[in-house]
Amino acid sequence: MAAAGAKKLYVTEAGVPVHGVIAEFANPAATYHAAEKIRDAGYSKWDVFSPFPIHGIDEAMGIKPTKLPLLVGVGAITGVTLAYLMQWWMSAVDYQLVTQGKPYGSLVGEGGWESFVPITFELGVLFSAFTALIGMLALNGLPRHHHPLMKKERFLRVSDDRFIICVEAADDKFDPEATRALLASLGGTNIDLVEDE
């Protein structure tokens, strides 16, 4: 099969669409070096699966820095703003409560804002924390109930001590023979086809 210019749909002999090809690697170092080679070969839709984050694998795979910090920053600013507005509106606008003859609190200037600081800070932290967790999950496409890879019993060992690289059939450069050969040449073992569901 020659690599086609347009994206090609691969199916198995039984007619099931192909998700990709997986190969097992012996240890973090082998995985790391294989990842560098696959990155240099120009693949884009592929992934390394490891029981723990391999140090420096982001660079080896050419993963772009995530936008998550930006999201968390937005979350923090939202939390801080909402907290301050809430306290100001509740104590200076909607229900003016006299406390020790102090000013009711203001948006700018006049004073009275000082006692709003602790809650403003706390809610800033609260919103950032929620954004960090939910943002991380959302960018990762999680929660996800099932994935074609999870049908492979071998793949379950990734959560233990295996290191697996999967090149997806959706990749433009994917070719059943060539990709398999590349993975084998990098030291991959137990190379296997993964069916899509």
Added chain:
Amino acid sequence: MTSIHPDQLTAERLSGKGPQLPAPVPAGSGDGTLIDDPAVRVPLILNNRSFKDVTDIVCGYAENKPGRWWFPAFMTAFGIAQLGGLFILLLVITGIGLWGMNNAVDWAWDITNFVFWIGIGHAGTLISAILCLLKQKWRTSINRAAEAMTIFAVICAATFPGIHIGRQWMAWFLFPIPNYNAIWPNFRSPLLWDVFAVSTYGTVSLLFWYMGMIPDLATLRDRADARLRNNPEGPRLLPFLPVRIDALRAYIYGFLALGWRFSSRHWHRYEKAYLMLAGVSTPLVLSVHSIVSFDFATSVMPGWHTTIFPPYFVAGAIFGGFAMVLLLLIPSRELYPNMKDFITLRHLENMAKILLLTGMLVGFAFGMEFFIAWYSGNKFEMHVFLFNRVTPDFVDPRGAPYWWAYWTMIGCNVVSPQVFWMRWARQSPVMIFIVSVLVTIGMWFERFVIIVTSLHRAFLPGEWHMFWPTLTDIMIFVGSFGVFMTLFLLFLRFLPVFARAELKAVMPQADPHGHHDAHAGGHDAGHGHDHGHHDSHGHAHSKGGH
């Protein structure tokens, strides 16, 4: 003799020329982790464990039946929790007059217990967040249990102000919820700041704990799934129910693991998110006990109106929290098989050093409070320290009957950790356990001293009143320990007790630049910890380093 510069020996050893260090476990180094030589990288996990060993051991705690001690321990803790719950019920039905507090001492055991528990809850986030930012790799062995402990302690803490308010069914007035009276809470009150600080702290700690557990829950899911595939006829939940235990595990752990599949693209964002959670939790953990201290410091009560309170409370919280972590982990590592491979003597020694440090900080704060009481020239402030606390009533007629509480506090918090100056003491689990018990008692008394001795004899002698606890006071406090232990025992039984993924990441064979290519499939063989070789390699790798 004198011509050899001390650094020369180290340089020679590191370059492989000079005399090398002896075997990995020199005599007198305990389990091999108590080496003081900074040139030796002490193993974080003992017995050359492979990745698979770590998975099997850590997941085994949640999968296998625990020892015979677990069920009696659980039933005892659960029974005590129930008893405490009964007394809370009695209190709600009858009113808080069942407590021993009175018009003078209107904050008493309940608030003491609140501050005590919330303080204990500080160690978990400190270990996870601050030690994470400081790249202290040894934290990976203790962070999960400490985080769990934090959450359980916050649950116990939150109970006390919740029932202290008197009309417990109106607790929702603590939050800014639109209500029938069209009023809002007073945002200038430190008590309201406290509501936000504690609830934020509880929530963020829970998020942090849960996020850390996602990969480990996925491991438990995958293992149950694999067993189920190999043996669909595995053990049933109950003999007559067609529900397989592993199916239930795969379902529940799978639900909680959110479909985590160990992708490196996911890990990348996960690590970033973890780092940011650590970043926001660090000021959070410092803020929470600062805000708790504002409850006292912003009032004009002598003995409370002190600017040193925020740092003093934070140091005390870390102190008490670490003592509680040790109280839980020292017995756990004895009771569970192989746990000593993860929680080494070095871990205990490090925590003992933190106890010593924070104990001294607390001791300094005690002294500084006293100094400022004198230096400020405030008679009332000085009276509180000199006569309400320090001077026994049999020495001076102005002395208060609570002197023993003050001296218990000093003895337990300041004196007892001093034994850790001695090497043998901080390397002996028994000694550490004893000091931790004393510190826990001392930290409870610290809050008692601050609250009760200040209140019971304030400005006007006509208002003076003693406080004695009632049965309800005592039983609700004891019950909170029952709740805490029940939750902790359930955690030990059903959840990943160690941060498995993080543990693996700090193991020597996890280093992608080590010379491990040579051993094909070597990760199953389990490598020795090749100290000298590793250190001379020139890469100082740490998790999330760049």
